[in-house]
Amino acid sequence: MKIKENNKCIIKSPKLNGAIIENVLMSLYIKDLAISDLLSEIKKRLPYLSSYNIFKKYFVYLADYELISYNGQIHAYHIEDNGIVLLSYIDKEKKRAKIEDSDDLLITIEREV
8 A cells, every 4th residue: 555645545456467357348349248158158268277266356456446246136247437447458558569468467456546
């Protein structure tokens, strides 16, 4: 946590793997998904992601930082506007830095409280 000049705090996530974040956001950009369907989609794209606990940790950060949300009526997760912005930023950064593999990206998400 870091204090800003105007006495507001900034909370930062740990460094997160860009490939996991990008794939979760891309999956939800295509359509809203239940957690089991989302996990299945991510495991297809990232076979090394074998632990549900890793996925759960990332999912908590994405929800806490308002990049995704849960709709209890349809039991599905949805990408929020901030998630679309981050997905666009990831794409631009990959092109700018000529990165093909998102595993090479580390992402830290910040939130002002």
